[in-house]
Ligand SMILES: Cc1ncc(C[n+]2csc(CCOP(=O)(O)OP(=O)(O)O)c2C)c(N)n1
């Protein structure tokens with residue numbers, strides 16, 4: 001895969017001039033332990049190295065040029081993107097795949113504003129990234145100088161925090177604080193805007209001294225004995241409990257603890273979209289995804305439950321449906337790291353506000369074995385008719401459905417791949433038909449629902465996990481939003497498999513038009529380039545798949561190709577994602593897949 | 607209901623924007639906001655009054671705490687506290703009718719802080735209702751009030767330092783301020799205005 005090689009190979013300490021921080025041949029990182037006088041640009045990279053960064057995603061320009069000029073002296077691989085939105089998504093994908101902080105870098109003005117969608121995407125899904133932007137010199141800040149934009153102002157509501165640094169002396173501290181903020185508590189994106197003069201000036205660099213104050217947890221975190229006892233009591237006495245597992249399970253690395261709770265007390269587990277992988281799909285207690293496109297039995301179980309144990313999830317409107325009718329029979333326990341999420345959408349009976357893993361560690365000793373079989377049987381029985389999941393055995397009618405693609409991808413890869421989806425119908429089909437057993441194997445934009453996310457995020461994920469098989473699963477619409485990053489794949493020589501679920505529509509919007517706008521398909525039919533030719537123009541091989549019978553061989557060809565490979569799946573055009581809870585409806589009021597041979601409906605049948 | 611938050615925030619550029627932006631996002635109107643130096647170097651203290659549902663208090667406080675530059679937040683709610691506002695009121699007054707305004711000021715325990723042949727300036731501190739009372743009386747005479755400048759409310763809990771203050775000084779970590787008992791000097795609680 002050639003992950004670590006670069007067109008212009010970087011040797012540590014290759015530049016022997018006295019000004020460079022890597023002159024000490026014996027210890028290229030000497031500047032991290034010995035205070036040294038460096039330029040702001042050098043401080044930037046040196047601090048990143050100190051924070052453990054080895055890859056950044058970015059795009060140069062005037063206001064960040066001093067920093068780019070200094071890059072060659074440091075053991076950091078820079079991935080040149082084709083659009084700064086891609087840089088932010090790559091940093092995001094890198095963070096989601098690895099659990100580490102991802103870093104994006106851009107110039108001032110348009111470079112900085114191009115990052116915004118990516119930053120907001122990370123914000124809504126609580127992903128730790130640090131974005132670095134250059135800005136005009138501090139003397140002209142606020143004067144509408146060339147390519148000046150108030151990026152700290154613009155990103156204020158979509159960052160966890162941001163910094164404007166206009167002195168080289170402040171840089172190391174701001175950066176180190178940025179990393180701390182990004183990864184602590186409820187993670188999120190942090191932006192550091194550095195003026196050009198701050199990059200050019202010199203300052204004493206002392207990595208140790210720039211260390212931020214010990215992290216202060218949110219003062220309203222609150223877990224006490226009485227809360228824990230109440231929670232344990234509710235669990236002991238419940239007849240129909242459901243665990244709701246969210247993204248927090250992964251963020252706090254509480255997979256084991258959630259599993260122990262579920263197994264010990266025989267409680268079924270429903271997952272949010274971002275929670276998929278946090279509890280093994282193959283586990284007998286796993287119910288699958290809840291919410292708008294969740295399985296009928298999960299949503300029914302939630303509506304019938306007498307206790308919900310929400311673990312690291314935030315009762316988003318996509319999982320609750322109408323709040324007034326949501327799980328009205330259930331008591332609720334909310335275990336959550338962000339106090340601002342407590343009682344925000346759903347009023348809870350017991351709030352345990354703290355790190356999920358720590359809270360569960362305290363709770364588990366109070367939970368003893370419990371017989372949950374009656375409730376589990378009820379749920380199992382409710383699956384009956386709706387468990388139309390055996391696509392594999394359906395006769396091949398010649399049609400290709402997206403569900404086939406997802407299911408077969410799962411089967412062929414053995415589930416052992418990182419899937420990075422875009423946003424739309426294919427995203428939901430992926431969530432329904434690709435069964436994730438491991439955390440961080442599904443990377444998807446849940447909160448912001450950002451089309452164009454998949455390709456760049458997958459590139460980031462590949463850099464985070466070069467040894468893993470990475471698949472892009474994107475719609476024909478979303479893929480075109482960031483398709484320029486195909487060139488990045490080629491330039492960086494990375495191996496990524498791309499599956500385009502090509503239905504000729506902005507499918508999810510078309511589905512809404514079908515259900516709620518009298519099939520007025522306004523502006524949703526979509527003309528696309530021949531994606532295989534597009535790939536070919538980049539030197540990336542690929543092929544189109546029109547029948548299910550061609551699917552397996554195509555996937556195998558992609559997997560065995562030495563480099564990137566693109567598959568253009570020409571799927572059924574007017575297929576819809578079922579079940580679906582229309583916005584504004586209760587969780588159990590879902591639209592079901594039409595009865596007659598649900599996977600074989602065609603546009604003509606409707 | 608009316609919420610009063612007292613917060614210690616870092617005294618540096620942009621901090622007020624972050625605080626204000628939070629309320630903007632929640633679509634909550636800020637009724638009044640006062641900011642000034644505090645007893646702690648490098649930290650400003652602000653009093654923010656806003657109208658929001660009674661359940662919103664905890665969430666607003668939690669969200670304020672999430673701002674990196676906010677060091678401490680106290681939701682005064684119904685706790686015994688002293689609230690004051692400062693008003694400067696310029697009224698038109700000639701040597702002939704000055705005396706009447708002097709009397710008024712006397713009644714309201716306000717002070718005259720500037721005087722010219724056409725106008726005078728009244729300075730008054732007190733609770734909101736008292737300031738409003740004075741303004742109302744002054745308004746009885748059309749055209750008399752030339753300018754009003756009001757500071758907005760400043761609020762301080764009564765009694766000893768509560769945990770929030772101690773904690774804000776960074777002594778304790780990770781402990782909820784809400785759980786601590788506040789010691790209120792009930793006897794002093796009534797003597798206001
Ligand atoms: C940047 C952006 N613009 C618009 C939308 C609204 N939107 C949600 S899904 C969707 C259709 C996606 O179409 P496609 O990428 O072809 O995927 P499909 O639903 O067909 O699988 C649109 C337009 C969005 N989520 N993101």
Ligand SMILES: [Mg+2]
Pocket residue numbers: 475476477501502503504505506507
């Ligand atoms: Mg499509």
